[in-house]
Amino acid sequence: MAHESTASWTRDELTAIGRAEELELASLRPDGTLRPYVTIWVVRAGDELYVRSARGPANPWFLRALRSGAGRIRAGGPERDVVFAQPAPDVHVDIDAAYHAKYDRYGPAIVGSVVGPNASAVTIHLLPRNRKEPIP
16 A cells, blocks of 8 residues: 555544545546545544445455555545555554444444454555645
């Protein structure tokens, strides 16, 4: 996955995206154009945003995001260019807790697809990207 970004989320972006029920994510194609958006769940843990592949590591959107390293998201109003980064190893407990707090109402079978020990391998840390930054 991509390098760390030098940009940062604004407080308003963190609040809006963190509260949004769903996020739309599009990865970049090799020619720099965006692929079609896919709709997924997003959580905020602290001042960071994360997404996970509910259908495991072979999920097409997840594979495209890993390959491209960058894309764009939109949720709760904000739209932002992002870098897809590897999360720190010690954040997964907090990410699990954020998924439980936000989505447990959908039941354990659904939330279970994005929490637990296997979920860490399918987690993407969303980092804002300045348009002037090179694409990873």
